[in-house]
Amino acid sequence: MRVDQQLTLASKQLGQSAEIAQCLVSLRLARRVRQSEAAVRAGLSRATAQRIEKGDPGVAVGALLRYLDAIAPGMNLFQLLSGDDPAIIALERRSRPQRVRDLSTAEMKALDF
Template identity: 45%
Template sequence: MKRDETPLLSPARLMEARELGEKLARLRKARRLRQADATARAGMARSTAALIEKGDLSRTQAQILRYLEAIAPGLTLLGLLQESIYTDSRSSK
């Protein structure tokens, strides 16, 4: 049985997890990819992608990296975190 990690993290860390998920969702949308297409490329269920984009803490690092690679091949996680276009939805308008 999976353990819920939410109570073990500070509110700041929970916010970071949500922000990572939001960045991935914005990147996917900026690339004009449907979630179903991204999950097919990543070889995962759409429900897993939905959890990743919500910042669910039970997703593994490998799942997150596979999803990122499916959305933007070659983009590193560090690159995603540093890109302002994916961190602030207002900057992409």
């Protein structure tokens, strides 16, 4: 009989599961790996990859670790949760809004045809 893990876990543990899932999604997007490609590399079905990325606490830890290794070979959970991967940092920089200043009068005149 299958037990719904979301009903048996405390909200704090569900939050931790969601945090791990969000870190995995960010890492996958930062490294530009498709979900289906990561699933194939890890030997998982795409449905299992979706469950991992949704934060389903019923997914086996081994499947989660294989999925992580498929996205970032050699990375462990501690490194994932620290968020210091160069790809994630670059993704955050790209997604940040940049401030644009108005042109000065001299610059406007230089651009005027």
